[in-house]
Amino acid sequence: MTGLVALSYKTVGLTAGVTYKFKIEARNTYGYSVYSNELSILCATVPSVPATPANSNILNQVKFDWTAPADHGLAITRYTILIRQSDN
DSSP: OOOOOSSOOOOOOOOTTOEEEEOOOOEETTEEOOOOOOEEEEOOOOOOOOOOOEEEEETTEEEEEOOOOOOTTSOOOOOOOOOOOOOO
């Protein structure tokens, strides 16, 4: 991207899960500066909220099933299940 005069830049159309590298140089009438240090950014965000799980009870066992939420660019590597006894 060339010809910018602003001090910020927003890019669109990137691919989730891909790492992009960015550098910036300045220019004036006399020429170009040296490039800035490189910034490396992974195009991904935290996963979506999992849907409410379905459950089944058999005696003293409970089974939960859920569908995977959107991963937003990186594969989900684990889930954490919190268990709390009812306050009834």
